[in-house]
Amino acid sequence: MPQPTLDEFRVECLTFLDANATPREATQDFKWGEGDDDVAMFEEVDAAAERRQIEAAKGWRNARAEAGLHWISGPTELGGRELPASHDRLYASLETRYEVPDQSFFGIGLGMVAPTILAHATPEVREAYLPKMWRGDIIGCQLFSEPGAGSDLAGLQSRADRDGDEWILNGQKVWTSGAHYSDLGEIICRTDPDMPKHKGLTGFVVDMHAPGVEVRPLRQMTGGAAFNEVFFTDVRVHDSHRLGDVNGGWNVALTTLMNERMSIGAGGGGGGLGMASGTRLIEMVRHFGLADDGVTRQELARLYTNFQVAKYSNQRALDKIKAGQLPGPEMSVAKLALTNNLRATAEFVAHVLGPRVQADTGEWGTFAWSRFICGEPGMHIAGGSDQVLRNIVSERVLGLPKEPGIDSKSPFRDLPRN
Numbered sequence: 001m002p003q004p005t006l007d008e009f010r011v012e013c014l015t016f017l018d019a020n021a022t023p024r025e026a027t028q029d030f031k032w033g034e035g036d037d038d039v040a041m042f043e044e045v046d047a048a049a050e051r052r053q054i055e056a057a058k059g060w061r062n063a064r065a066e067a068g069l070h071w072i073s074g075p076t077e078l079g080g081r082e083l084p085a086s087h088d089r090l091y092a093s094l095e096t097r098y099e100v101p102d103q104s105f106f107g108i109g110l111g112m113v114a115p116t117i118l119a120h121a122t123p124e125v126r127e128a129y130l131p132k133m134w135r136g137d138i139i140g141c142q143l144f145s146e147p148g149a150g151s152d153l154a155g156l157q158s159r160a161d162r163d164g165d166e167w168i169l170n171g172q173k174v175w176t177s178g179a180h181y182s183d184l185g186e187i188i189c190r191t192d193p194d195m196p197k198h199k200g201l202t203g204f205v206v207d208m209h210a211p212g213v214e215v216r217p218l219r220q221m222t223g224g225a226a227f228n229e230v231f232f233t234d235v236r237v238h239d240s241h242r243l244g245d246v247n248g249g250w251n252v253a254l255t256t257l258m259n260e261r262m263s264i265g266a267g268g269g270g271g272g273l274g275m276a277s278g279t280r281l282i283e284m285v286r287h288f289g290l291a292d293d294g295v296t297r298q299e300l301a302r303l304y305t306n307f308q309v310a311k312y313s314n315q316r317a318l319d320k321i322k323a324g325q326l327p328g329p330e331m332s333v334a335k336l337a338l339t340n341n342l343r344a345t346a347e348f349v350a351h352v353l354g355p356r357v358q359a360d361t362g363e364w365g366t367f368a369w370s371r372f373i374c375g376e377p378g379m380h381i382a383g384g385s386d387q388v389l390r391n392i393v394s395e396r397v398l399g400l401p402k403e404p405g406i407d408s409k410s411p412f413r414d415l416p417r418n
């Protein structure tokens with residue numbers, strides 16, 4: 001089938017969007033005090049509301065699938081269109097102009113787990129799960145972190161022991177976003193404790209509804225419970241659900257982590273706030289009579305400039321991917337730019353709102369920011385902490401010497417101790 005040109009594809013997308021969604025009000029129409037003042041960093045609603053949101057989110061992906069717009073660049077044999085990434089980006093940018101159900105439930109599954117399944121799973125597993133994931137029928141989560149293994153992921157202790165055609169999983173994962181509504185998870189387990197830590201790991205796709213999987217919510221300082229502890233007790237996984245080679249799990253994990261940094265950094269435009277929110281900040285400054293305050297103006301201009309710089313650097317990295325090159329350390333810069341801009345935004349808002357952000361007086365657009373300010377620190381940890389990403393940038397981008405590690409050949413290892 002001939003591929004549609006970008007212009008033809010634009011018409012196809014707009015036809016679908018016009019028929020199925022309501023156009024958003026133009027950003028310049030933003031008026032202080034009108035509409036939703038929710039600016040929370042993480043969606044945190046009660047269980048019943050969350051179920052309704054998930055149903056709506058799934059319904060939207062189903063509708064996209066009916067129109068052939070759910071997996072624009074995916075392989076045709078798995079239900080995709082195999083169109084270039086530029087078509088994908090075009091759809092994504094057009095969709096932002098419409099009111100559509102919150103799609104964040106699919107962020108980890110489609111942004112990180114699905115690309116790893118595509119790259120490393122058996123044909124059987126790809127066919128069983130990828131079409132359903134992209135249609136929105138099932139949701140995936142990432143089961144990497146453990147109580148003793150976060151930044152040092154290779155130190156993880158959850159085990160998978162071979163038993164004929166199956167593996168038996170035991171252990172505990174933590175901070176698993178969305179585990180409570182996920183159907184499958186990508187898990188990395190230790191399969192050979194005698195090998196060096198990066199080499200004795202294996203990845204699997206695990207059924208989150210299997211006997212022996214227990215999900216317990218974790219409550220955050222924002223009041224919500226968006227992530228969980230997940231316990232595995234004698235959970236059986238068929239060998240066909242292995243990702244990559246036995247003891248080749250580190251490569252599998254790296255595929256996911258690269259995509260994670262890319263989807264977090266790129267998803268936030270590297271800037272953390274879109275133009276609508278930029279307008280929100282400008283209107284906030286006007287509303288509280290600070291438009292002529294020199295320090296406030298300077299900080300606002302700095303924020304705006306940094307959003308733009310991050311946006312253009314991101315675009316440069318995405319163009320590199322478009323040219324067929326792998327996303328690399330640039331994506332760590334994108335995530336760092338995002339978190340820097342988020343922190344600057346939180347500090348700026350706290351400066352403008354002062355005590356209004358601490359006490360809920362019911363005033364529109366004020367206390368609502370507390371959910372942004374309390375959620376923002378999590379972004380400096382998720383998907384690689386700021387410090388770890390700075391190490392990556394210094395070593396791989398700037399070419400600085402590798403930092404001494406406890407299990408690397410440290411240049412300090414043989415120095416006499418006092």
Ligand SMILES: Cc1cc2nc3c(=O)[nH]c(=O)nc-3n(C[C@H](O)[C@H](O)[C@H](O)COP(=O)(O)OP(=O)(O)OC[C@H]3O[C@@H](n4cnc5c(N)ncnc54)[C@H](O)[C@@H]3O)c2cc1C
Pocket residue numbers: 108141142143144145146147148149150151152174175176177178227378379381382383384385386387388391
């Ligand atoms: C919002 C959110 C969502 C998450 N979702 C998931 C998920 O879905 N699935 C999942 O598996 N995990 C998830 N995580 C967990 C996340 O991946 C880990 O929290 C992260 O890897 C850090 O690990 P840790 O919490 O064990 O901290 P640690 O690794 O113990 O780090 C503690 C501190 O030490 C610093 N540090 C560590 N090593 C170095 C070093 N070499 N050099 C300098 N400083 C260092 C860190 O920067 C940090 O400040 C999520 C976390 C958050 C906040």
